[in-house]
Amino acid sequence: MAVSIRQAAAVTPARRQLLWQEMEFYAFIHFTVNTFTDREWGLGDESPEIFNPSELDASQWVAACQAAGMKGLILTCKHHDGFCLWPSKYTEHTVKNSPWRDGQGDLVREVAEACRKAGLKFGIYVSPWDRHEPNYGDSPAYNAYFVNQLRELLTNYGDIFCVWFDGACGEGPNGKRQVYDWEAYYSVIRECQPDAVISVCGPDVRWCGNEAGHTRSAEWSVVPASMRDNEKIQENSQKADDGEFAKRVGSHDDDLGSREVLARVDEVVWYPSEVNTSIRPGWFYHESEDDKVKTLDVLVDLYERTVGGNASFLLNLPPDKRGLIHENDVRTLRELGQRLAATYRNDLAAGAEVQASDTKDDNHRADHVTDGTADTYWCPPEGVEQAELTIDFGREAHLDRVVLMENIREGQRVERFRLECMVGDDWKTIYEGRVIGYKHICRFDRVTAKRIRLVIDESRWYPTLQAFEVYDSGNE
CATH class of the missing domain: 2.60.120.260 (Galactose-binding domain-like)
Incomplete structure (x- = not known):
């Protein structure tokens, strides 16, 4: 049965989605062992000994974000390599076994506290895929492990505005593929951080469909309910010849919510778009990309097309081996904030x-x-x-x-x-x-x-x- 225009008009955001949408522009921080191996994806066999930033200063990251006009920061607390930026009690593959801060450091805490002090909101990225953990692929055991790690992050670091999941799901060290228990993950997030949106592989915020900053000419927040499952990789393939697969609207499709789409689906939800891209070609820092930072004009255009296109803008800033955001990136971020402030300072309609x-x-x-x-x-x-x-x-x-x-x-x-x-x-x-x-x-x-x-x-x-x-x- 088709969704009527009045039904679609009556779909509204939850409080957490409103709070998130009002942020508009915020940062991704990709930083882990990959920063020191010059890789994008770690293998899981990296020694914690290589994680040793010499000048790490979370307040410098926060200041760079604020200079650009950002309102929050999402930290990659655990990427696919499984290395934890906090001293998790459920694994030895963490900062506690690194030389950084003599093994007494907790990067998640440092970043959360720097955000709180400056008035930025703090969010977490946690990869479900873990290329280090031996239990990965033993689905019940690993799901219990992952929920325990989630609970650590959700209960020890203050308010969290976002939990960001991607759907990467490769084979584990035992050659088995993990079946993620998404509902268990969502349950612990709702229990511990009810105002946090769950993004991408989650019910609150939708991936725009690319990582290059491309935007749609018409970005609908009211979209088919089936889109909530699109990024859960194991659910992307057709399971039965029942005609339902042909109705699926993909994340890459240009039209996600027009009257034509409403006419062929039976349920719609509020599921707004986030555009994520990096200030550099890579997500992690690479010295070879120091001269490849996006230009001021490119970033202004991205901001106006994303925030100005009914989406949010998540811009990645990768700290270098020192643990600092590089000077080239900082300079461009400062110029971006200045340009945006100047452009949108004087509203000619005010009082008209x-x-x-x-x-x-x-x-x-x-x-x-x-x-x-x-x-x-x-x-x-x-x-x-x-x-x-x-x-x-x-x-x-x-x-x-x-x-x-x-x-x-x-x-x-x-x-x-x-x-x-x-x-x-x-x-x-x-x-x-x-x-x-x-x-x-x-x-x-x-x-x-x-x-x-x-x-x-x-x-x-x-x-x-x-x-x-x-x-x-x-x-x-």
Whole structure:
């Protein structure tokens, strides 16, 4: 049975998903024995003796993140090699058997405390695949081991905003393939950290489908429920000739939530997108990539396409063998923060006159879209699917960016819209878009106008708008 438009419009995010979405931009930190072997994937046979960063300073990582405008950090506490950056009592393959801090160190604690001190949120990446642990492949035994390690991380390091799982599932040292007990993993996370989102191989945050920073022109947060299983590798293959496999919507598909998709599925969920990519070609540090840091213009474009495309932006920053984020990366991150702050500093719509073609009531007035608060919003009466909002600056203004935000507490509703400016006596279309969602950054050639109009051509049941901001990126 197809999902109706009203049913899709009624799907809303959980509190943890709202808190996560509002972060917008945060860091991945890939750091482990691979940093010292110059590899991307460790084999699991690396000696803890090689882990010995000479100048490790978690506060330097946090400062680099803050300079870029990030609001959180996710640390790779255990990658596929199985080496633990905390002194886990369930294995000897940890920092406690390394020379770093004379075996008394706990990198997870240092990073968590540095984040807390600076006001950044802290998250953890834990690989289910463990190429060191002998029990891997003995599914019941390893699942118990992994849950124990999860519980250590979830109970000893304060609040955690995200638990990030990938679906890597290779053979273990015994030649057996592990069957992950995802539900047991989720259960302990919900028990210990109820506000943490579970990302990628989890029910809260969806992988965008690539690691190169590519984004969709229309990114839906309301998608088929089956997508929650897409990254669980063992579930990707067809199991039965029952017609259901053909209905599956893949993470790489361009259209995940249009009316055409709704017509062929029977359940949808709130499952928003995260775009993850690295500031360098690799995920771990390699000296040969010191001159291959993404440029400022590339990073600005990535930010505006991801955060401005109804997704979040997870940018990887790999510390070097010293335990520091390299100077080239730090410089570019600082420039990124400065550029974004300058571009989005002066909202030309703040305090401007706003008129709407239709308004539900006085609690949902048109001027709520320019009041700068997240607690108010505009909407027309229920059932009104097309509407217009016009902003009058009261003077001629230069502009090339518009930021639109739906009130996603009421769902994701806008399907097609356009922006128009008054040129002479005529309205000229300067931008056309398909969805808004949490945030949509509209970029267009610089224009000069006294008035700008948002025309919502299609929506689900009725649209909402929390913010209508206007900027001039050339006015830095």
